[in-house]
Amino acid sequence: MSSKSIPSFPRSLEDESIYILREVAAQFERPALLFSGGKDSITLVRLAQKAFWPGKIPFPLVHVDTGHNFPETIAFRDWLVKETGAELIVRYVQDSINAGKVKEETGKYASRNALQTVTLLDTIEEFKFDACIGGARRDEEKARAKERIFSVRNDFGQWDPKKQRPELFGLLNGKINRGENVRVFPISNWTELDVWTYIKEENLQIPSIYYSHERSVITRDGMLWPKSEFLNTTEQEVPFNHTVRFRTVGDMTCTAAVASTADNIDDIITEILAAKISERGARMDDQRSEAAMEQRKKDGYF
């Protein structure tokens, strides 16, 4: 494929994101960057490096580990932390389960996606984080399209879409009361394509599962699901090998693979340009209902 048709990354988006990250460092006492190991949070880490160079990233990376991650993601996370010298804090959903705070879901669609909200809120409480930076983008999902860059959450981490602060001219108001916290979304205005063209132009490393590879999968609801010890399957769901890659990286239980031979960044971008299915179309956590995301956000989810 020719790389001619690949659009260039709009640099004004990077200027905006760096501005937002510096506002976080200046306006809050204890910020944290929520790191999932996916391409969006990898992009955030790069932006944070740029924003504070030659200083270090002035906040820790926080990973809420569901225990159902792709092993490749965890390996990548540890590599990146070493490479950047960033501080890493990991908290486990399993600990929340053991403490009896949340209960494992059952059935073939069981996932820990909703459970991680509790662990996240506990982590915020434990470290008294007043700002949590996340890689959510407005183009991902219709409820996210309505969220501010500085999104104020109450004591319970809840989002109230009807009480959002107006954000004008890039003026960011992060003033909060004790106990409240702000979720910050520096790449709100980026699209999936922007993230990929940025990764290309910045030569960023990403977990290997974004590139095509052979994997044992099952077919469910017309999609390919990675076979793993965490995925509950029925007898009819017989695993087979297929050349796939992942377009988005969540838990192994709620992220479907796409059949693809794209093994380099140019091919990935070309594939996305021609894609007929949206990025979150492969996320079972969003497919649960028409308002799945809004409901989770109101509960304190990202």
Place this chain on the structure above:
Amino acid sequence: MEVLRIATAGSVDDGKSTLIGRLLYETNSITTDKLEAIEKASKRRGVDYLDLSLLTDGLIAEREQGITIDVAHIYFSTPKRKYIIADTPGHVEYTRNMITGASNAQVAIILVDARNGIAEQTYRHFYITNLLHISNVVVCVNKMDLVNYSQEQFEKIKEEFNALSGKGNFKKQHLQFIPIASLFGDNIASTSSNMSWYQGPALLEHLENLDWHTEENELPARFPVQYVIRPKSNEHHDFRGFSGKLASGVLKKGDRVIALPSLRESNIKDIFRYDVSVDHAEAGDSVVITLEDEIDLSRGDMLVLQNQPFHSAKELSAQVCWLDHDALVPGKNYLLQHGINRVKAKVGNLFSSINVQDFNHVEDVSKLGLNEIGFISIKTAQPVFADKYAENKQNGSFILIDEYSNNTVGVGFVV
């Protein structure tokens, strides 16, 4: 790649969400899964066409009531440009969100229902685009199918709108009128055979060719110091860099600069974009600047060029739009945030408010309620370095924050 930011405004039921859905549809920006979701939802609601408004009405309450409550951001791109649309609500009580959505826009699209002509809300929408000095406004006369694609009706609305726009203060605004039928795609991506009398461009064609470039680089340089970077590492032991996003103008290595408010002078030693030293920074660039001399400079201060005029004042006159349920009261203290500079402030006089129906001033007002626009004087505890909004948009606006609720309660434009 260029980014064009658009704000859309229209009254309830003018078909704004449908228009945006249509733009996405025509640029192949709706993926199959999203289309299928809309098909399913349209059927559930008992409508027999593809209800494209369901694409943008993201909140449960919005879909229930069939209205838009909050600003939604929508993204699409063509080979030429990346577009960001801020879709803003038509309801009067959500006007503050239109200002929010439109504050970053280079283009505004105002929808008018061809059957009803100029509505009460149209005045407000136009006034806001004029107040914000949005240089390009596209007036889409929608639902032309319901007036038999009548040229006469289109011209009548155009005339009414021109009479209205003549009262605006910002005269450099360019208006483009386009007759459309967004439900069917007439004049959206390509010109419609239903309206052969219309000689102008289709909406998308107009947006693709629009030249919105501002003169921000030609304005005096304004560099608000956002965050001081002092790594104190072995490698960069003495590094002291001032990070910020250049609001306007151009700064070059070697330039003589003045620090506000201290008035101390120095020369720019280096400019960094990440670890790359560059010879200049333009308006909008996020950079780190180092100076030749150790001068007092911290967050909230500003660097300006020594040979250019600047403002540093503890008293401002401003036009404000009120965004909160608790009215603005003269004599009350607020926090004023200009760029990244936040200072204590006290509202002095409230001189008048604006009637957005006829743009006339109303004297003798005692308070300013939600969505009302008025003129105030304001005193600040520390100096702010603001330009007049008419001269420098980026450096001429501010917000007011309520010290008790922490809410952003007002937006001001320095006059």
